[in-house]
Amino acid sequence: MNRFFRLGPVLRARKAQEDTARGAVSLSRAEIRDAQALVKRKSLDLVGAQAPTEGTARAMVASLVARQSLAASLTGAQRMVLDAEEVERERIAVLADAAKRRRAVELMAERHAETVRVHDLRVDQANLDELAVTSKARNMARGLAGGGLA
Numbered sequence: 053m054n055r056f057f058r059l060g061p062v063l064r065a066r067k068a069q070e071d072t073a074r075g076a077v078s079l080s081r082a083e084i085r086d087a088q089a090l091v092k093r094k095s096l097d098l099v100g101a102q103a104p105t106e107g108t109a110r111a112m113v114a115s116l117v118a119r120q121s122l123a124a125s126l127t128g129a130q131r132m133v134l135d136a137e138e139v140e141r142e143r144i145a146v147l148a149d150a151a152k153r154r155r156a157v158e159l160m161a162e163r164h165a166e167t168v169r170v171h172d173l174r175v176d177q178a179n180l181d182e183l184a185v186t187s188k189a190r191n192m193a194r195g196l197a198g199g200g201l202a
Contacts, residue, residue, distance in 0.1 A: 057164045059157055066154035073147035080140035087132040094126040 057063075101119055 055168055057161050059160060063154070063157045063161060066150065066157050070147065070150040070154050073143065073150045076143045077140065077147050080136060080143050084133065084136040084140060087129065087136045091126065091129040091133055094122065094129045098122040098126055 098119065101115070101122055107115075
């Protein structure tokens with residue numbers, strides 16, 4: 053019985069892949085938080101830039117254009133959040149796949165360890181049975197050779 057699990061390096065590689073995927077998910081979550089903070093800042097900028105109620109026509113037009121620009125940048129920031137969330141979903145799928153592949157190899161390792169354990173128990177039991185049989189045979193031979201019980 054081969055006691056060495058030959059897929060040990062594969063299991064280590066699968067664990068490394070899963071760790072890498074987990075790191076990518078963490079990075080995605082940080083990117084989402086950054087994008088959400090940007091949305092919040094842009095939203096506050098837009099709220100703070102209220103349209104003037106008086107002034108020259110040029111000032112009113114400039115103010116409206118500035119508000120439109122702020123609104124466009126807010127929309128862009130919201131799009132960044134959506135894109136970051138989509139990337140996170142993709143990375144979570146990659147992480148789940150990596151975890152499944154690692155778990156499959158771990159199950160094979162567990163089955164191998166159980167097979168080795170069962171084999172060792174059988175070998176030990178066979179050795180004990182052999183010792184018992186030979187011991188009994190020796191005792192019987194001594195009893196017969198000695199003419200009585202030992």
